[in-house]
Amino acid sequence: MLIVMSYTAGQAEIDAVVNAVEGMGYKARPIPGSERTAIGVLGNTGYVDDVVIRDLPGVQEVIHVSKPYKLVSRAFHPQSSIIEVCGVRIGEGCPPVVAAGPCAVEGEEQIIKTALAVKAAGAVLLRGGAFKPRTGPHTFQGLREEGLKLLAAAGKESGLPIVTEVMSPENVGVVAEYADLLQVGARNMQNFDLLRELGRIRKPVLLKRGMSATIEEFLAAAEYILAEGNPNVILCERGIRTFETATRNTLDLSVVPLIKEMSHLPIMVDPSHATGKRTLVSPMAKAALVAGAHGILVEVHPEPEKALSDGPQSLTFQGFDKLMEEIVKLRQFLGFAG
Ligand code: PEP
Ligand code: MN
Numbered sequence: 001m002l003i004v005m006s007y008t009a010g011q012a013e014i015d016a017v018v019n020a021v022e023g024m025g026y027k028a029r030p031i032p033g034s035e036r037t038a039i040g041v042l043g044n045t046g047y048v049d050d051v052v053i054r055d056l057p058g059v060q061e062v063i064h065v066s067k068p069y070k071l072v073s074r075a076f077h078p079q080s081s082i083i084e085v086c087g088v089r090i091g092e093g094c095p096p097v098v099a100a101g102p103c104a105v106e107g108e109e110q111i112i113k114t115a116l117a118v119k120a121a122g123a124v125l126l127r128g129g130a131f132k133p134r135t136g137p138h139t140f141q142g143l144r145e146e147g148l149k150l151l152a153a154a155g156k157e158s159g160l161p162i163v164t165e166v167m168s169p170e171n172v173g174v175v176a177e178y179a180d181l182l183q184v185g186a187r188n189m190q191n192f193d194l195l196r197e198l199g200r201i202r203k204p205v206l207l208k209r210g211m212s213a214t215i216e217e218f219l220a221a222a223e224y225i226l227a228e229g230n231p232n233v234i235l236c237e238r239g240i241r242t243f244e245t246a247t248r249n250t251l252d253l254s255v256v257p258l259i260k261e262m263s264h265l266p267i268m269v270d271p272s273h274a275t276g277k278r279t280l281v282s283p284m285a286k287a288a289l290v291a292g293a294h295g296i297l298v299e300v301h302p303e304p305e306k307a308l309s310d311g312p313q314s315l316t317f318q319g320f321d322k323l324m325e326e327i328v329k330l331r332q333f334l335g336f337a338g
Helices: 011-023 108-121 144-158 169-178 192-199 215-227 255-262 271-275 278-291 317-333
Strands: 002-005 027-032 037-042 059-063 083-085 088-090 097-101 125-127 162-165 181-184 205-208 233-237 267-269 295-299
Touching (some): 108 144, 144 162, 144 169, 162 169, 215 233, 255 267, 255 278, 271 278
Parallel strands (some): 097 125, 097 295, 162 181
Antiparallel strands (some): 002 037
């Protein structure tokens, strides 16, 4: 951290800042300049909270060199992390994975049928929401624990590990009983109590980017989970809000290579919520893989026109089969066998 003093700051103000820094247990090194003095802070091993510094008299600006995320940063952990979900390996160097299934678990027949269809097409994870974060309270809210049971049954029947959303810290226990990968939805990316609770379990977490979150906020959210002791986090880009209304969100694909530079954690892409439109899902799923995503999360429904949520962005079984055929070729093109 570098503290830039105002050109009007005198020695007494500089000394007060030096004392405050030393009071925090760090070393302070004043660097006198021709117009003003800067004070370098040394000895910290991560982000320094500047709360007791920034309002001291004579302080003009505090420049942070360390980021608010350390554990997730590549600087701290240069080697890419591979996260395993029931034997499915996700991360750099592994063939990109496909997680597929309905937006919401709606009933036994729907989820079992979908599980078998996506498995046959080549998906390696089954998705399905039981606790649904809906924009309004008058729409289908999910089958909750009953949905988890149906999802677990479909996972068993198909042999696919399951990924499902958890919305509140109180439900981490019950969701973790059934799920193999616990999803944090975009709306909960900064639900810090939820993130902390997920840090206390060992099961892997799929953390979706908030719809208006910067990359720094996204990584800092992941840091909460790692800081509590759970290193098994997979990031997921799912589109952000912009001025554009022609698509549900704007898929920010540049974060895929950017996150790979900044963090060792795997990054997946959800082209369904990113676009909101069935015809755009396959093109953007393929684009995500070319950009280097470690996997994609796709909504698939046996009868999208009858879906209780997100029908317009859900692929039919036929549409998903076609996408998977293309992904097989793409994997080969990208240097992965099969
Ligand atoms: C979902 O995956 O069903 C979902 C609600 O996604 P998001 O949180 O990205 O909107
Ligand atoms: Mn959905």
